[in-house]
Amino acid sequence: MTTVIVVVSLIGGMAGCGTSTRLRVATTTSLYDTGLWGYLEPMFEEQYNVELDIMYAGTGKALEYGRRGDVDVIVIHSKAHEEKFVAEGYGVMRVPFAYNYFLIVGPAADPAGIKGMSPEDAFKKLMEIGGGSFVSRGDDSGTHSKEKAIWEEAGFDYETVRKAGKWYIESGSGMGPTLMMASEKQAYTLTDMGTFLAYKSKLDLVPIVDKGDILLNVYSVIAINPEKHPKTNIDMANNLISFLTSPEIQEFIGNYGVEEYGMQLFIPCAGAEPE
Amino acid sequence: MAEIWQGFIKAIELIVSLDPEVMEIAGRSLGISITSCLLGSLVCIPLASLIHFHNFPGKRVLINVIQTFFSLPTICVGLFVFVLFSQAGPLGGTNLLFTPTVMVLGQMILITPILLGLTISALSGVDKAILDTAISLGASGFQVAVVVLREARYAVLAAIIMGFGRAISEVGLALMVGGNIRGFTRVLTTAISLETSKGELELSLALGIILIFLALIINTALNRIQQR
Secondary structure, eight states: OHHHHHHHHHHHHHHHHHHSOEEEEEEOHHHHHTTHHHHHHHHHHHHHTOEEEEEEOOHHHHHHHHHHTOSSEEEEOOHHHHHHHHHTTSEEEEEEEEEEEEEEEEOTTOTTOOTTSOHHHHHHHHHHHOOSOEEEOOSSOHHHHHHHHHHHHTTOOHHHHHTSOTTEEEOOSOHHHHHHHHHHHTOEEEEEHHHHHHHGGGOOOEEEEOOOGGGEEEEEEEEEOTTTOTTSOHHHHHHHHHHHHSHHHHHHHHHTTHHHHSSOSOEEOTTSOOO | OHHHHHHHHHHHHHHHTTOHHHHHHHHHHHHHHHHHHHHHHHHHHHHHHHHHHOOOTTHHHHHHHHHHGGGOOHHHHHHHHHHHHSTTSTTGGGOOTTSHHHHHHHHHHHHHHHHHHHHHHHHHTSOHHHHHHHHHTTOOHHHHHHHHHHHTHHHHHHHHHHHHHHHHHOOHHIIIIITTOTTTTOOHHHHHHHHHHTTOHHHHHHHHHHHHHHHHHHHHHHHHHHHO
16 A cells, blocks of 8 residues: 555655746767866755756767757757757757867876877877777767878878777766776777776876867857757756856856866856857 | 576675665665566456456457566656656656666566466366356456455566566566666666676676575565465
């Protein structure tokens, strides 16, 4: 009997949950792994009296959720994808709100000898010697797109890179797990600065290449176009965009992690493309 | 090895301190899986009886198909339910994607083959003499079914336990259709998956131990019913 009551009240509770205002956000794994959302979520919920549902998804998955109208807003970091998404009419507008830099990390011994090179030259050398292992996200995420862009800049067709040999490993998982794998295998990988700093204590990896214009990593927020998906909550999505670009939250983002990691994780850039 | 031991200690700490977030997640896991298992049983046990007590062409094939679906990967059921309930899908209008309700529905689909298949096996195991006696005493079809079900109750309960075990331990479906939203659709298995990806191995192990602990409580309770 008790079981029946428990079950009935549970179903009732679940139905009750469905009626309050919820905003669904699909966010890139790197923003989640750094713990930033853990702080922003309660602040936003309190300010706007809404339940913020945060889905942990790589850029590819977040875009697919957006295209299908299953989320109200997406937060990702892949400019080319984002521009295409908006051009196709799925997103209202691309609003950059913070940036940092990617870096190539690897074992301190630097077996391929690529330390201090430009990202493009470093990739060329990896390909030439085919020795030092490289772990790729391989999941169509923003970081993976950046990696592909660097391979192309270095003059390689990505498909040939994938088939280049055993040294090229596709992890098919988020930034955190990929870093852990690279550390286990003592391999190189491309990572965003935020996730690397957040995981650093668990890793046996050091920064190898951290200079180059191509390494710029811009985070943007895009509301799903209500003309495509009338049921999405565009007003609350716009509230989230105003929230993320507000001076107060921009300052919070800029200071986030400074105390813990002794370094800025994100540089705020409310609404404007960083130079 | 030290990590496993640490995980065990951490699990005890989390249980003893009644960590609010862990309690909430564990409660949700239990709630969703018990609900899906109960609702699934309510549908599947009568349906299985119906299949068992009727002879029709293709019955063997049907049972074969049901048993084949024991091997259904949870992620495939998740994908199916996702496509069904996505805004772009046929049931998108229900707005149920990424809610606990759709997780219950998905788990029901997931465990239906087990509940059906094992209940049919349970009924098949009942001594034919009981069936004949009931019929000779003039029992109606429904009464016969009730008598045989009573006789097979241990094996039917085993089917329910099996279904519950599959429901509470699966992760692919919960992740796919629930979205692992903190405070809303995060359950033990999706939390384990997330914490593992964050490199929090001790916490993940602890959550796994808590899941087993919950399963132990449920199974003990069901076994007590069984022994009555």
